[in-house]
Amino acid sequence: MLPGRRLVRVLPLLLCVLLAGCAVRPADTAERDVRRAVAAWSRTAPAQLSGIPAEDWAYEVASVRRDGVRALVRAELRYRLAGYDAAPAGSARALDLVMDGGSWRVRADRPAPGALPQLWDQGPVSVVRGEHSLVLGGSGAPDLAAIAAEADRAVPAASSAWPKPWAGRVVVLVPGSLERMAELLGGTADAYRGLGAVTTGRVGAGPAPADRVVVNPEGWAELGGAGRRIVLAHEVTHVATRAATTATTPLWLSEGFADWAAYRGGSTTPAQGAPALGRAVRRGEVPGGLPPAEAFAFGGDPDAVARAYEGAWLACRLIADRWGEAALVRLYERAGREPLPVALDGALGVDLPGLTRAWQEALREQLR
Structure with a gap:
């Protein structure tokens, strides 16, 4: 065979290889479809969030691992509680997806390993809105309306003591038990036993963080009216002063x-x-x-x-x-x-x- 003719036959083969390298591979297509399924899931809030004013609900996908018709996605959930959060709250999540009828579908959405759960991960959530407060309660939580009333008194008290700009609103989480409270905070029940409430949230200047006051239902039950007032005023003051702390x-x-x-x-x-x-x-x-x-x-x-x-x-x-x-x-x-x-x-x-x-x-x- 003449050298020139051999070169003519090799060039089309090389061109095919190059074009194949530029095409979307099946694995890439599958990952893209998984990401699309997660984006669609972002537009459908979980049933446990019914009544909770969640907005800007979105998952930022960090990794996708596929195994046939199943996929595991690690993602960062970002959301705000409308009218309360000036900065988004975050939650590391693990999503299980399955191939169903030729399309990927989210089958489970749970905290990522080592991440803290959200209140709705523990079951249905009840919602009570106060004048200055939003109270979210888990199954078995004490009287949410009474807690909202105390929070509504605590907000003006904190504003009077701290005459600096702050949201003037507070989100209160009330899990159903001391053990559920410990799960939300990533500690042991003994560490919070006897406490009426604690406050979460990062410190430092910048946009006001998504603080949460978390009530210990067992400690709350042991307090009288004056004790409950003092406990919530204390915790709400932490929320008010957070940007300066x-x-x-x-x-x-x-x-x-x-x-x-x-x-x-x-x-x-x-x-x-x-x-x-x-x-x-x-x-x-x-x-x-x-x-x-x-x-x-x-x-x-x-x-x-x-x-x-x-x-x-x-x-x-x-x-x-x-x-x-x-x-x-x-x-x-x-x-x-x-x-x-x-x-x-x-x-x-x-x-x-x-x-x-x-x-x-x-x-x-x-x-x-």
Whole structure:
């Protein structure tokens, strides 16, 4: 065969190979169809969300793994609760899909391994709307209307203590049991036993995060009317101050400010509101310094945790009484962006040792 003629026969073969490489392969087509099925699923909210004002519901696909007529998708769910979330909430999800009649269909949508569940992953959700609140309850949750009423009282209280811009609305999640609460928060039931509620949400400046106040139904049932008011006002204040709270904000200031806002305007005296710390002071055990971050960790000695919270409240109470409520707010703002010594000097004109001595003197005087 002549060399030239051989070249003529090889070129069409090479061209076919190149064209085949540019065409969409069957595997690519299947993955594209899986992604389309997930996009269609995004437009159909789960039945458990009935009544929940979810918007911008969308899955951002991270990976697709196919095995014949089945597929596993890892994705990040993004959504907002209309009228409440200024920034989207997120949830890592695992979606199971099957080929059904020539089309891919989502068969299961669940939290990805290691990810926290959403309230609706635990079953049907009931919804109660308050004037300033949206309360979502799981099966077996306590009276949602009563919780919404308490939240509606807590929002103005937080706004009065924190006269800075914030949403002025709150989302409250009420799981059906302590164990279900622990599932939502990624902890153990013992870590939250005895608590009335906690607040979730990232800290730092920027768009207000999708905070959630999570009520412990068992702890809530043990509280009286005053206790419920204080607990929700405390947690809602965390929501109000979230954008000003950063990793540099001392825990004694963030927790103390929330308690100060909750007790503010009431008749609770230091002796009434700080029984554990009062017992220690009367034993001659005046704390050597303001409560450190580790003192607020739950799961340890409950009396020690109580002393930390009580001491933080009385520190903020002292600042508001001696330097003024506006100075306390300024300190909170500055402590989120400056070292504490700089914030104290700028907001109060005092250093940390000076504040500590004033606080210790107040403890001896008020708790003796």
